[in-house]
Amino acid sequence: MNSTAFSRYRAEWFDGAGNARRDILAGMVGTFALIPEVIAFSFVAGVDPEVGLFASFIIGIVIAFAGGRPAMISGAAGSVALVAAALVHAHGLPYLLAATLLAGVFQIIFGLLKLDILMRFVSRSVRTGFVNALAILIFSAQVPQMLGVTWHTYAMIAGGLAIIYLLPRLTTAIPSPLICILVLTAISIAFPMPIHVVSDLGRLPASLPSLTPPAVPFAWQTLQIVAPFALAMAAVGLLESMMTATVVDDLTETNSSKARECTGLGLANVAAGLFGGIAGCGMIGQTVGNVRYGGRGRLSTLVAGVFLLLVMVPLRPWIAQVPVAALVAIMIMVSVSTFSWGSIRDLAKHPKVSGIVMAATVIVTVLTHDLSAGVAAGVLLSGVFFAFKVTRLMKVEAAYDPATETRIYTVSGQIFFASAEIFSDQFDLRETPERVRIDLTASHLWDITAVKALEEVVTKMRRHGIQVEVTGLNQASAILVDRLAPTVGTTVA
Incomplete structure (x- = not known):
């Protein structure tokens, strides 16, 4: 000491x-x-x-x-x-x-x-x-x-x-x-x-x-x-x-x-x-x-x-x-x-979500006479609400560049197990030209579910003869992709 x-x-x-x-x-x-x-x-x-x-x-x-x-x-x-x-x-x-x-x-x-x-x-x-x-x-x-x-x-x-x-x-x-x-x-x-x-x-x-x-x-x-x-x-x-x-x-x-x-x-x-x-x-x-x-x-x-x-x-x-x-x-x-x-x-005054979490913690604790059960319920509910909130913050915006004949998908927000499926659903293969660039500069991949979602999107596009370029990954996300899905190919921001 x-x-x-x-x-x-x-x-x-x-x-x-x-x-x-x-x-x-x-x-x-x-x-x-x-x-x-x-x-x-x-x-x-x-x-x-x-x-x-x-x-x-x-x-x-x-x-x-x-x-x-x-x-x-x-x-x-x-x-x-x-x-x-x-x-x-x-x-x-x-x-x-x-x-x-x-x-x-x-x-x-x-x-x-x-x-x-x-x-x-x-x-x-x-x-x-x-x-x-x-x-x-x-x-x-x-x-x-x-x-x-x-x-x-x-x-x-x-x-x-x-x-x-x-x-x-x-x-x-x-x-x-x-x-x-x-x-x-x-x-x-x-x-x-x-x-x-x-x-x-x-x-x-x-x-x-x-x-x-x-x-x-x-x-x-x-x-x-x-x-x-x-x-x-x-x-x-x-x-x-x-x-x-x-x-x-x-x-x-x-x-x-x-x-x-x-x-x-x-x-x-x-x-x-x-x-x-x-x-x-x-x-x-x-x-x-x-x-x-x-x-x-x-x-x-x-x-x-x-x-x-x-x-x-x-x-x-x-x-x-x-x-x-x-x-x-x-x-x-x-x-x-x-x-x-x-x-x-x-x-x-506070957000309704906060009130619901507090009330749930009180109700479960009082009904069970178990403080740990009440805290567990409150933490679980907080996690669910947080996941919903984060998924709403994740966006994919599409734009077309006629000069290069490339459709650019700009992704922003956090991609993890709760938002990975929403991420995948934003790519429409029927309206996609022969060249696509997925810009992940404003996003972050957190887990294996997010990496696999990106890999599936890229694989499907390439199967349809589309040239796909993934750019803008931060270093942490790029390391995760290189280790779990090396076939994707990325450009670090």
């Missing part, structure tokens, strides 16, 4: 005493927001809550040092749990731990190969849809905690929201969500009432995590079982983490190393698997909350992980009494602040 990189890394940890205080407090609040979601997704994955909580502690510690996005909180939750559920139900927890280790290895490889570049194919409309869908999912996840309860729960939630939104008008020294947790917990202890507390969500850890290698046979058959699940877990985890990192980049107006985040997440998941935890990824709700509370550095990520273990083991009796209503109030605030309300207004 050179001096510049070291200085930047150091600044990501300790950039002023004030920032350190905000990072510590924001990380503590992030821990409380982390607990209910990790427990909920542990049930989804079919494992005990302590498995998810231990994994979140390990992932938080490792990612704080090895990750590429400061202030980002990662844990054992998200779509990774949905993938893991099928493996647990079919083969049990040991195979899930083995899949977690292998998923981490895959993610390290992805990072080293810098496959994070694929994020460039995710448009802003997809990212906006991702954020809006996440806000909806965060809110909907709180609904079960508000059904079949007494009026005391609603009163506590209302009181929590009042503290969260009104306290900052008086002071911002301490994050209002942390005050919300302390005040509502004190009220519930002083005045016992029929409300749910954290201990009702599931069994909490009673001891420290220990090194627990997966107890599975070291055989080819084991690899055949876990590899497909590990690859899916790695891909889904990276997708959610990359999207989360991009959202934080936008919120903080800073850049991050996506390749390093891939590698860091892989190391974190390998560590989680070795300590008996399940795979995790970036948690956008908790991360956005951390940033909203003032977290900006790696210290907030570290505190979120360390404080999770601290509150889960030594302070377990006290944390067990925290009202779920306090956590619901915090997550409602995160949901409201996460949703991009301006995107609704922009629907009237």
Whole structure:
């Protein structure tokens, strides 16, 4: 690590005493927001809550040092749990731990190969849809905690929201969500009432995590079982983490190393698997909350992980009494602040295509409860619209030069698999004289489909006794044609 990189890394940890205080407090609040979601997704994955909580502690510690996005909180939750559920139900927890280790290895490889570049194919409309869908999912996840309860729960939630939104008008020294947790917990202890507390969500850890290698046979058959699940877990985890990192980049107006985040997440998941935890990824709700509370550095990520273990083991009796209503109030605030309300207004101003892509991302994500499925649908739809747009920009204009008795076809635009057929249809052999020149100066051939389309056009004309000259290819296109269709014969521009 050179001096510049070291200085930047150091600044990501300790950039002023004030920032350190905000990072510590924001990380503590992030821990409380982390607990209910990790427990909920542990049930989804079919494992005990302590498995998810231990994994979140390990992932938080490792990612704080090895990750590429400061202030980002990662844990054992998200779509990774949905993938893991099928493996647990079919083969049990040991195979899930083995899949977690292998998923981490895959993610390290992805990072080293810098496959994070694929994020460039995710448009802003997809990212906006991702954020809006996440806000909806965060809110909907709180609904079960508000059904079949007494009026005391609603009163506590209302009181929590009042503290969260009104306290900052008086002071911002301490994050209002942390005050919300302390005040509502004190009220519930002083005045016992029929409300749910954290201990009702599931069994909490009673001891420290220990090194627990997966107890599975070291055989080819084991690899055949876990590899497909590990690859899916790695891909889904990276997708959610990359999207989360991009959202934080936008919120903080800073850049991050996506390749390093891939590698860091892989190391974190390998560590989680070795300590008996399940795979995790970036948690956008908790991360956005951390940033909203003032977290900006790696210290907030570290505190979120360390404080999770601290509150889960030594302070377990006290944390067990925290009202779920306090956590619901915090997550409602995160949901409201996460949703991009301006995107609704922009629907009237932005191109309809962008609105359709955003809406599709939201709808698919909400219906499937799978953020990766929504992003995949949005990216696919964006690609389809892009292909249609590019094909409309490709034109072939014909003109006749009586002096040389030559018909000149001037091609402009991009020729690739989506526009190759349209390109071929522009040449009418019935009205073509004995001499033809195809001018490709203003065009570019991108793939084998485009080259073969050009070759077929030239071959047909020559079969009809027409002299064909292909001119104006740029160097990259000419190299492609010479390698794949040398009989065409070209003149480079």
